[in-house]
Amino acid sequence: MKIPFLGNRRNDTEARDAEGIAELLSECELLRHQAARAGVQLDDTVASLEALDQVVPGWRDDEEVLEWLGNDAGLYLGTVIVRTVPGSAWGIRADGQPVIRLESGREFDVVADGHEWAASGVPELSQLYAEVAEA
Secondary structure, three states: OOOOOOOOHHHOHHHHOHHHHHHHHOOOHHHHHHHHHOOOOOOOOHHHHHHHHOOOOHHHHOHHHHHHHHHHHHHHHHHHHHHHOOOOEEEEOOOOOEEEEOOOOOEEOHHHHHHHHHHHOOOOHHHHHHHHHHO
């Protein structure tokens, strides 16, 4: 069945391109909104991770926001890693979960880390970044 307005999404080479994937995963709209409200500019730097760690977590009372914000925090952490740690790249596991892969072959489930940070603040995003950067 061909539905013209849907197009042929499976053959879109840009979506498969690593840069296209990185751009898509870096959007983090809810996190960017929450950060802006707290006066934090997310500029894909380690300093922005440190600033996020200092934001008062007003989202923890809202389960729906907590879930989305956890995803966004993990994706943002991954974005900073990919843009600043040489040899790091996004990968997608067989279950569809985005992960960070280092040249050494190590994988980091930054989305799970983002959920932990959003729920409890521990470990801090900047601390997670430091662990990956050392690996």
